[in-house]
Amino acid sequence: MxxxxxxxxxxxxxxxxxxENPVFRQLLxxxxxxxxxxxxxxxxxxxxxxxxxxxxxxxxxxxxRGWLRPHLRIVVFTLTIAGFVTLVDKTMxxxxxxxxxxxxxxxxxxxxxxxxxxxxEVCASKQGVGAAAADALGQSxxxxxxxxxxxxxxxxxxxxxxxxxxxxxxAWPEWVVMILPxxxxxxxxxxxxxxxxxxxxREHRRVV
Amino acid sequence: xxxxxLHVWHQSGLLLATGFFFGLTLGVAxxxxxxxxxxxxxxxxxxxxxxxxxGAVSGRASGREFEALDAEGLVCGTVTRAGGGGFGxxxxxxxxxxxxxLTGVYILAQNETPGLGTRITDPDWLxxxxxxxxxxxxxxxxxxxxxxxxxxxxxxxxDAVNTALIPEVGHE
Numbered sequence: 001m002x003x004x005x006x007x008x009x010x011x012x013x014x015x016x017x018x019x020e021n022p023v024f025r026q027l028l029x030x031x032x033x034x035x036x037x038x039x040x041x042x043x044x045x046x047x048x049x050x051x052x053x054x055x056x057x058x059x060x061x062x063x064x065r066g067w068l069r070p071h072l073r074i075v076v077f078t079l080t081i082a083g084f085v086t087l088v089d090k091t092m093x094x095x096x097x098x099x100x101x102x103x104x105x106x107x108x109x110x111x112x113x114x115x116x117x118x119x120x121e122v123c124a125s126k127q128g129v130g131a132a133a134a135d136a137l138g139q140s141x142x143x144x145x146x147x148x149x150x151x152x153x154x155x156x157x158x159x160x161x162x163x164x165x166x167x168x169x170x171a172w173p174e175w176v177v178m179i180l181p182x183x184x185x186x187x188x189x190x191x192x193x194x195x196x197x198x199x200x201x202r203e204h205r206r207v208v
Numbered sequence: 209x210x211x212x213x214l215h216v217w218h219q220s221g222l223l224l225a226t227g228f229f230f231g232l233t234l235g236v237a238x239x240x241x242x243x244x245x246x247x248x249x250x251x252x253x254x255x256x257x258x259x260x261x262x263g264a265v266s267g268r269a270s271g272r273e274f275e276a277l278d279a280e281g282l283v284c285g286t287v288t289r290a291g292g293g294g295f296g297x298x299x300x301x302x303x304x305x306x307x308x309x310l311t312g313v314y315i316l317a318q319n320e321t322p323g324l325g326t327r328i329t330d331p332d333w334l335x336x337x338x339x340x341x342x343x344x345x346x347x348x349x350x351x352x353x354x355x356x357x358x359x360x361x362x363x364x365x366x367d368a369v370n371t372a373l374i375p376e377v378g379h380e
Contacts, residue, residue, distance in 0.1 A: 060226075067222045076226055083230030087237055094241040097248040104319060158323075179323045 006127055009134035016138025022115045023146035024195050029115040033147060034184040036106050040163050043151035044144070045099045049088050049107060051140035054116050055133060056084040061124040062132035068125055077120040078111070085110045115139060153187045154178045253287070253302060253316070260304025260312035261285035276304065285311060292368030295360040296320045299328070301368050308342040313369060318361075325361035337369055345370045 007015065022028045029050075036046045057080050061068075068076060089107045092100040100107065110116070119139055124132040155161055158178030160168035177183050250269065257267030257276045263284050264276035274287040285306040292299050297319035304312035313334045320326050327333065336353065340346045346369055348354050354362040 064222060064226070069219055069222070072220065072223055076223055079223070079226050079230060083226075083234065086234055090234075090237050090241045090245070094244040094248065097245075097252070101317070176323045180321070 006123075006131070009131040012123060012127075012131050012135035013138035016135060016140075017142045017145070020139075021142040021146060022118075022139050023143060024192060026115075026118070028118055029113040029143065030188075031109060032106055032113065033150065033188065034181065036103060037147055037151040037154055037184055037187075038158065038179045039155050040148060040151045042099065042102050043147040045092075045096070046103060046106065047140065047144035047147050049092065049103075050110055050113065050115070050143055051136070052088050053081060053084040053110055054119060054140050055136040057081045057116055057120055058124040058132040058136040059129055061120045062127065062129045065125050073121075073125060074117070077117050077125075081116050081120070082111045115143060149191055150184065150187050153191070154183050158183060256302055256314045256316075257287050257304070260287050260302060260314055261306060262311055264304075288372060289316070290368045290372045292364045292371070294318060294320050294328075294364040295325050295358075299361075299364050299368060301365065303369065303372050305342075310340040310342075310369070310373065311338055313337045313365070315365070320358070320361045324355075324357045327355045327358050328361045328365050340369065340373055342373055345374055 016022070018025075020026060023030070023033050032046050032050070036042045057077070060080050061077060064076070085108060088110070089100070092103075092107060119135055123135040127135075152162060155163075156167060157175045160166060160172045160174055175183070178187070253274060254267045254269075257274060258264050261276035261284060263278050265279050266277045267274050267287060268277065270286075272289070275283045276285040276287060278284040285304060288303050288305065290301045290303055292301075298317070299315065299320070300317040302314040302316050303310060304314075315329045315334070318326070318328065320328060333353070333355070336351075337346065340351065346352055346366060348363055348366045352362075352366060354366075
């Protein structure tokens with residue numbers, strides 16, 4: 001496929017946010033989506049870490065794409081991603097120590113987050129730096145939106161707070177199940193259903 | 209031979225180059241960031257000392273232990289580390305001592321189930337350990353209540369404390 005037939009940087013960015021949202025449309029990288037969305041603060045930090053790694057990996061892979069050997073490309077992607085993840089992990093432990101402790105093993109686990117290797121394969125190894133960077137930013141924004149949507153619902157219903165501030169009335173019976181792993185699956189499933197209903201509704205209106 | 213070397217370079221040159229580049233970058237980052245990470249860990253421990261030993265206002269590292277200092281700068285107790293295996297991984301604790309008496313417990317690191325096992329970090333529950341004496345084991349559900357839904361996590365903390373209370377025997 002020639003580079004001209006691939007999406008432009010602008011299209012890459014827009015696609016990543018909603019039409020090809022990594023969480024709700026591609027169902028990729030669900031481990032952090034389910035594991036770190038008990039509070040909005042940890043979801044935001046995780047999104048930021050993923051954005052830095054995705055941008056770094058996409059730009060580097062795009063720069064070296066001319067020298068990639070097809071059978072060794074996955075090894076090079078993994079090496080690049082692991083390098084950036086370790087840098088982010090160490091930097092967080094040095095400058096954002098409490099959050100680094102809260103996210104625990106999920107920071108190093110970004111290495112195996114398939115969103116990043118998928119974007120290296122789909123976009124960065126085939127297109128220029130501009131498109132790769134726009135793709136990384138769009139996908140990161142989509143990932144952040146998805147994580148924040150799930151985390152807001154879970155923190156609000158499970159602890160009655162948002163970013164640690166009390167939002168629900170004091171009489172709110174905290175739904176502990178929402179902070180537990182099942183709460184992540186409930187919220188994720190219901191939000192997916194809601195998005196599908198909205199999409200069906202819009203398609204129906206377009207036909208009518 | 210020359211063609212073999214060229215072939216290997218042609219195939220794996222990029223891998224070697226990226227490996228070298230990231231190895232160098234991570235080495236530099238490690239040298240630059242590690243002292244700061246160690247300082248963060250130490251300051252977290254030192255910040256806890258006033259809560260662990262009554263009368264202490266600050267602390268300092270002393271070998272593998274920490275000394276609690278009162279307002280006049282005199283040693284008024286010690287803080288030691290302890291550890292055990294919880295439900296989700298290792299649990300690290302800080303224990304405050306005044307002579308032979310345990311004065312406070314703090315969970316430095318844990319990876320327990322959110323909402324259930326994480327109740328072991330509840331400050332009021334940890335206060336119930338205060339008053340245990342060295343040489344006498346602390347009994348779960350007698351001296352200290354266990355958490356419903358977090359039996360393994362509660363037991364892990366009690367076992368870790370007992371290992372420190374009776375160093376020769378260890379926990380049962």
